[in-house]
Amino acid sequence: MTAKIETRDLSTYYREKAALKGVTLSIPERRVTALIGPSGCGKSTFLRTLNRMHELSEGVRVTGQVYLDGEDIFAPHVDPVEVRRKVGMVFQRSNPFPKSIFENVAYGLRVAGERDRAVLERCVRESLEAAALWDEVKDRLHESALELSGGQQQRLCVARAVAVRPEVLLMDEPASALDPIATARIEELIVTLKEKYTIVLVTHSMQEARRISDQAAFLYLGEMIEVAPTLELFESPREPRTQEYLRGRFG
Amino acid sequence: MNIGDRGLRLLSGLALFVVLAAILAIFGLVVVEGAGALSWRMLVEAPSSDLATGGVMPAIYGTAACTLLMTVAGVPVGVATAVYLAEYAPRRSRFATAVRAAVRILAGVPSIVFGLFGLGFFVLFVGKSIDGLFYRDAASPVFGRPALLWSSLTLAVLTLPVVIVTTEEAIRRVPRELREASYALGATQLTTIGRVVLPHARAGILTGVVLAVSRGAGEVAPILFTGVANYLPRIPTDVRDGFMHLGYHVYVLATQAPDVDRARAMVFGTVLVLLVLTFVLDAAALLLRARAHRGTRS
Amino acid sequence: MSTSRKPRRRFRRSLGERIAERALALVAASAIGAITLILVFVVREALPLFWDGHEGLALAAPHRYPNYDHPVYVWQPVGYPPKYGVVPLFVGTLKITGLAMAISTPLSLLAAIYVAELMRPRRRAWIKPIIELVAGVPSVVLGFIALTYIAGATQDLLGCTYRLNALVAAIALSLAVLPVIFTVAEDALHGVPLALREASLALGARRYQTVTRVVLPAALPGILAALVLGFGRAIGETMIVLMASGNAAVLDPSPTSSARTLTATIAAELGESPRGSEHWRVLFLLGMILLLITWALDAVGRIVVRRLARRLDPSTDEGA
């Protein structure tokens, strides 16, 4: 199993406060890696560091390395925009643009300079199919994306991220604002997406992590406590803190 | 950095720089020359008959009196309207919608049209009617002529929207829990408004009042035909008199003084007084607004 | 009704409460009263023109005055016969406001983009109030600034024939309009949710692409509202143009020629015209026209802004 992303001794600071403390993690290609841990433990921070989204917040500082296909994404010559084109992101709350469904999906291609209408149309279709949304929206591609339901909006955001043809998808609690049915659809979607993409999934639901991830990592107070294949982590955690957390969760 | 990003930063940064530089340069020049021209004498003396020497005391007094009257007449109406809109009017009531539309339209009426209105309504209609009823024998009009009273009332109408909009916003920011706590203790709506809502919205309401005062103190067009006077060296003692006004004085000195060059020091001094007056008021409003917002966030 | 059996009076609001509500409603009606009175009393002085007849008024078409061999557009209230051709005033108003908008729109919008998108929050917190303070500067002070500094500077730079002209007035007018547009537009830009910017950047968009393709379109209704507000303020502004435009009612499109606006005409001439004269009535008519222009602008602006907002988000609330 080759590592798509490797972090080495990665620490992230908000001003003086460390939100991540020396995280070293290897994220295997075309697998789902789940990040679990109590809220505020640094899961989102970790995710945002992986595609340099953290640079948008003020006063954030990072030490350590993140390697994408063996290349350090913080090296001076690396353009963060190129990193983000390879490492896409789906946010906790769906955030479609106030544009048509079509324009939402085509956005990433357009900003990358694609003008060819036929290419755009094909890609929009493929991306919506990949996000299992095509059948629901194919007759109203030019209506506003804001008219979709919450679950549809989130799948649209997945389609939008996929359209850029990234290699990695970062998903920050993508189903936490959705009802159970929409959640199930997103989970199905993630399982199919891992055939082509490396996925890092933050989730607060132990069941979800269990159902769909291949590897799970437990973060606590900014530290990576334990990483293991999902089953192993849930069945026989080695670290006492992991055990406690899982036990507390399952009551 | 990417070339597009650099372009955006350069272009927008340049625009901001030009705006700030122009502001600083212009007001810097005015303040420097104004400060040189201003003297204690200017603040306490009346102008000479050619306006070029002496002071602007009557104009300071007139501005203050006019603004004070305006506040007394306008603020209660504005606050009451805002209370009605925020506390009583049903969300979608026709009446409230109409009042809001009226306020918005009022805010957009050009100030010179307020001048026409003040002349047509206050001076020529209200004033003349009073004269017709009570002063039939007077040799010259008593109320039916431009006067401090009419200018103040005109400005009160002009500043009404500022007071209403700011006050309504301030009242709406009062947390619901405070009201509910009051109701739960058996207080009536009126008591709740008087004892809880208005005191809590105080800073916000004051913001509106200060903004209105600042705006009213600086407007010239509405008072042109309703009461302001060119040269009136004594302090008016009656609201039925004409009055001098800082803004109008600037206009006269800058464009109509018999000897503009000789009056240069006077006009700079007057401009500085007016500028400082409005700056202080507006800065106070900004601070009050910041405080009002902070108060509700914590 | 199930409540009808209760003794009705027990839970009724007290008389005082009900009187207070009525009284407040009555006071609130004063805003409607004010706008009605404004309309009525401006119209009252203007309308007799139309039934008592008028000699020299020409609203749109050129007018042929006695001793003239062809129809002309002339505003000359003190000539013999007096000529009230309004077209030169329209042209002057449009020229000066158009110029002022041309100067202030790009400057204020770009500056707003910088402050909302590229500036650190701390710095934004003190730069915004500075510009807002300028919005409160009395227009007579701006007129004075135009006379003392701007007129000389433009003449030196461009070598204008007339010291006071449309451009000088427009520059000073920009100073009045700019902070208004800036503040409202900056609020609109700043109000665009951070989540949209993040979505765009996460898709590999550059900052400038995010601004032009996501932030600006999303803020467009607010930006448009800002421009409408600024335009309204520019058209209605009196003292600046009165002091700085040169006030010659000429039909000349050149920015460095003199110009006379509707507002300045009223301000300059009403004091000298006898009540009830044709001149007096025409000046009130100009006021009426100004009122109508600003209302129409407000109405059109609101409709366009609402349409735009609805197109961006079809679930937008009607009344918003």
Ligand SMILES: Nc1ncnc2c1ncn2[C@@H]1O[C@H](COP(=O)(O)OP(=O)(O)O)[C@@H](O)[C@H]1O
């Ligand atoms: N923009 C920020 N500025 C300052 N502190 C932040 C910021 N974002 C997150 N933090 C802090 O960093 C820690 C980790 O936050 P986060 O990564 O969002 O946790 P999680 O996603 O696991 O709930 C928290 O203590 C949080 O308060």
Ligand SMILES: [Mg+2]
């Ligand atoms: Mg999180």
